[in-house]
Amino acid sequence: MSNRRTQVVVIGGGQAGLAAGYHLRRLAIDFVILDAQTEPGGAWQHAWDSLRLFSPANYSSLPGRLMPRQAGEEYPDAAHVVEYLRDYERRYELPIQRPVRVLGVHREGGMLRVETDSGAWHARAVISATGTWWRPFLPAVPGRRDFGGRQLHTVEYRSPLAFAGRRVIVVGGGNSGAQIAADLTLDGHVDVTWVAQRPPRYLPDDIDGRALFDVATARRRALDAGRSDTGGVASLGDIVAVPPVRAARDAGRLQARPMFSQLTVGGVRWADGSEAGAEAIFWCTGFRPALSHLAPLNLRGPRGHIPTDGTRALGEPRLHLLGYGDWTGPASATLIGVGRTAREAAREVTGLLS
Missing domain, CATH: 3.50.50.60 (FAD/NAD(P)-binding domain)
Structure with a gap:
């Protein structure tokens, strides 16, 4: 060697x-x-x-x-x-x-x-x-080992083609969750349920990476100078409304449900006892x-x-x-x-x- x-x-x-x-x-x-x-x-x-x-x-x-x-x-x-x-x-x-x-x-x-x-x-x-x-992160959710379908992370997603005619649950209220949910639902051949820990927070439609960089830089300068935390990008929202996300949102196809309480063999169960079946779950969890x-x-x-x-x-x-x-x-x-x-x-x- x-x-x-x-x-x-x-x-x-x-x-x-x-x-x-x-x-x-x-x-x-x-x-x-x-x-x-x-x-x-x-x-x-x-x-x-x-x-x-x-x-x-x-x-x-x-x-x-x-x-x-x-x-x-x-x-x-x-x-x-x-x-x-x-x-x-x-x-x-x-x-x-x-x-x-x-x-x-x-x-x-x-x-x-x-x-x-x-x-x-x-x-x-x-x-x-x-x-x-x-190093994808998967949260500890009750029943995760019991689920009988496919569990995938953001890193494994490519396109809707492999999920045509399937019931898919997308977990995550950030950019990757919104983009993958939008991609799947706009395809029209996938039954998509989007879930998030809290209601999605979209940044204003006219904000993109140019403004986000300026906001992040201003926050770091404030912290370095000992001033109060401005909150940075997180204070504006969690999701950049890129065109596909905007299209799915405006068409009413991006309606996020609250996070489920556990996985079951055939899907997920919410806190009120209601259930939804799924063949695949995408963990867009960072x-x-x-x-x-x-x-x-x-x-x-x-x-x-x-x-x-x-x-x-x-x-x-x-x-x-x-x-x-x-x-x-x-x-x-x-x-x-x-x-x-x-x-x-x-x-x-x-x-x-x-």
Whole structure:
């Protein structure tokens, strides 16, 4: 097994890893990006067929390269994003090795040892940019093991075709739940029941990712300055009314029921005793940070997060976490938002190396 050295190892070749690579390249840092995927595109290559960005292309760009507009579409689809990311890593000649799965990051003297399925790397700093897609969250619901149908998470949805003529329950009052419920119900061949913990809260129809990025940034600045919490995006609502969601909602097809109390062999049961049959349940219930490769460093804090100052891990200054959500930078889990925190992380790493 090989044993290689570099100044920085970036773990993850999706949008956050590419943004980090862009800024490390500009700072003339020696680095490598290790990506577990076989092809470029990060999690976007696994998204469902009808998924659209919340923002127009020019508001969905990584640093240095505007995303070109997709012909005939105001909001690009996932396939367009994948091609953009493929072009991005080629344009900037980013040193990506794939498929390489990182098994663990360990302290070893003054270095960090990154163990992979193709050997070890020794680096003076590590940027973890693995995101959350690879760690879907399923809630503990009574009867979940009793249900006789299919149980799937957001990550497994592709299109309505496989569910024609079936009774499907979609669980989750956020964007993925609303979009998948809309996709299934607009198809017209699927019997869909949408359930959520609380009544859906739609953002105003004229708000998209452009405004959301500004709101998230304003919240982070307020918190950093010691001012009161503005509530950020959550204060506006939970669901961006992208065109398919708006169409299903306005047609009266997106009527969310309250969360059921338990699963049964053939479906679900509500608190009042009423039941509904189902052949499949989609859990659109979110994700957790994919951080198992960092377990040897023993840095986990409350809720599974690693405490950070910006992107830098408080318990290991040679480690930066990028793109996991607001706790590692405002809107850092978005295409447009990750560039700013990637630049800050690269600058801090440069300071550490010097």
